[in-house]
Amino acid sequence: MKMTVSEMVSACGGRLLCGSPAAEVTSVSTDSREVAPGALFVPICGERVDAHEFIPSVLEAGAAAVLTQEHQSAGGPGAWIAVGDTKDALQRIAAEYRKRFSLPVVGVTGSVGKTSTKEMVALALSAGLNVMKTRGNNNSQVGVPLTVFRLSEEYGAAVVEMGMSEFGEMSRITEIAAPDYAVMTNIGVSHIEHLGSRRNILAEKLHITDRFHPGSVLFLNGDDEMLRGLAGTLPFKTVLFGTGEDCDFRAEGIEAAGESTRFQYMAPNGEAGEVSLPMIGTHHVLNALAGLAVADQLGVPLADAAAALSNYRAPAMRQQLRRANGITILDDSYNSSPDSTKSSLGVLKSLKSGKRVAVLADMLELGSYSAEAHRNVGEFAANSGVDVLITVGERAALMTEGARAVRSDMDCRVCGDNRQACEALKTLLRPGDSVLIKGSRSMHTEEIVAFLLHE
Template sequence: MTMEMTVREIVAACGGKLLCGDPDTMVTSVVTDSRKVTDGSLFVPLKGEKADAHTFLHAAFASGAAAALTQEHTRMEAEEAWIAVDSTQLALQHIAAAYRQRFSIPVVGITGSAGKTTTKEMTALALSAGYKVMKTGGNHNSQIGLPLMMFQFSREHEAAVVEMGISDFGEMARLAQVAEPKYAVMTNLGITHIGQLKTQENILREKLHITDRFTQGSVLFLNGDDPMLAGLRGKTGYEAVFYGTAPWCDFRAEGITVQGETTAFRCLAPGRESVEVILPVLGMHHVLDALAALAVAERLGVPLDRAAAALGDYRPLAMRQQIYHVNEVAVIDDSYNSSPGAAKSSLSVLAGFRAGRRVAVLADMLELGEYSRQAHFEVGVCAAESGVDILLTVGPEAKAVAEGARSVRSGIDCRVFDHNRQAAAELKSFLSPGDAVLVKGSRGMHTDEIVRALLQFPASVGTVRPAQ
């Protein structure tokens, strides 16, 4: 079922003014990209620092839009519905919130400094053992992406899992007003976006706004292995369920083993028989993501054994620790994004490979402000301590990664580059069968370019296949 809202309902939701058009016109989709307009769309033109989508208003109507918001017009005469608002972005959020309130299904919000998308995917998968689940696509977790996902709700859905990401003050409070999660997961507390939020204490305070719309029966699920989140024990003011490896955690992993390209563990939960969990991915962080998913599923009434079995079907999304084998070289594509905590987790995955040589390609981690050099240096220390044989860095900030690595092992093979193409060419010059290579960097560094180059190497021989 597609979404349906009349222009009259949209105007009321966003407090706008209908400049022209029929208030009973039906809207069946909401888009911010004029190229995605179809018959019945509401076009929301956003105004950014570099571009103003108001220039595409007439093109949107020509493509079949039924209505459009505008913050640039106060008068208009046309057959189509033009709705004047003070801010098209805020109006989008208000409309999305109004639409979401039509549904009384349980909504689970996922936030944290790293691991949000994987935890969202695993939680939706675990819940699918008992519910028809709506989940946010990709990483649509922003001030624009999350509201757009609200319009994917339909009557067939019985639960929803939404990712909620922030980069500045006040953003989580707005997202909570839109999504109204009754349950929330906080994966960890790092220093992602600390350039804007200044301190970890501020990051925690802002992320806790995910609970702003909590009601009786709401639950916050927290990673007990994270020191700052563990410090919230008894201090949240609402029910908190902790997951992790510490003995006091409500949902606990024991007997963690890695074999081949799978990770297995036993999940212990209060008043429940333990269940075995086998994940087709590597890494301790995936154990924590799975524990969060199991805790949420159990609270929402899904038997643990069924939720655990569902997690066996998990597959990583594109550029998130996807493993390819190219002519007997393992390529770990973790190029979607990076942060200090995520980079260290990825290095632990690389360390788990029985490889000829372990090669790490680490590019700049962005938005770290005054903490940038120290954070990059510490990632370099982790790379050296985890047994990386050859380290390639890309970008000006990542030079500190090489410095950190050399501070631990002065003789470690470090190669510093300014551009992805240089790093890719270097890799092609020395990689050999049995090697494993990790590629990771912030989204703005486009390190997926390096992965694409590796997947074509060598073009004339061998095969490229994803890990099974």
């Protein structure tokens, strides 16, 4: 990227305290450890750390400019820009930078599966275009601006993951990313604690279309009843992808064998072909269909896009199959919600295995729905052929009630923390068994995975 200090001051409505307005900024960072020469450093005030304290060190490292909401005068190296709020200023500068580019931008949102879908959409598009994509799951009010700053003329398309957890958040990041196209994966109950209902979640996520123009398209998971109901009701084109007969892009003949999934895709123009994904799980089929639908819209040949999808690799801690000591570990420890947990239980069921063990930790941000959701997941686990259910945390303990309501003799073990879960697994698992590890991010269930890998 290239932006002058003067252009940044104008974009965010800031005030230049010192430094040259003609100085050129070539990157933007909120992490003082990653600041490179020529960067703009944006200190974010967090709950535990106020990053303004790192301003002197980043300037010594060669930062060209810094934003500050805590200084009214300054001197020394670099340009200092005073603003009312550094996060707001970051967003305003990014929104102005986005206006410089006419390349198609695809936004990806949904209650679960955003990161995997983003990866598949980018992979399908890469069969014909040079694609810039969100790194990791950098999908927040800070992450989306940092993604936008990576746009350049070398790219033919961009895929931007866009998440939200509260009212007004999607509108804000949509103003920054300004997607021309958008994919909605599903409407679940993630963040229902703050948003109140699935209908509210849908309404908030629909703000991803706020910057749509006459040529824009919204791609919807036709297997989600709330999203399917939007088709034909909006003032722009909608495309359904899924397994139903009414889906524009449809998957048929889904087969899982070993550690791969194959299916036939049917396109609206009658074109058909096969996709082979190097992982198991029908939800991956939907993600792949989204990639094909977007690729077709942007002019990438479907056969090429389908071939590219065979190279997909799951992001870290997201349904990764790992092995240690003869045990198959389904590492889905990154985060958890009722919908994503049920999806992972389906994958566990499909594994050829001795015992199937599910280690499920607390699912957070469910508000008043929490108790019901945890019991419901327990019922689902019992109906999914899980042999042993190990819960971690006070909320997850309610899963045992649901599981035993289905199978009164089911082997359920309640653990207070990850250490107790590791001890239980140590005596339980044998070569040939499979174990699913899943929990909300703050439960740090990756610690259990690490124990199994190094036991």
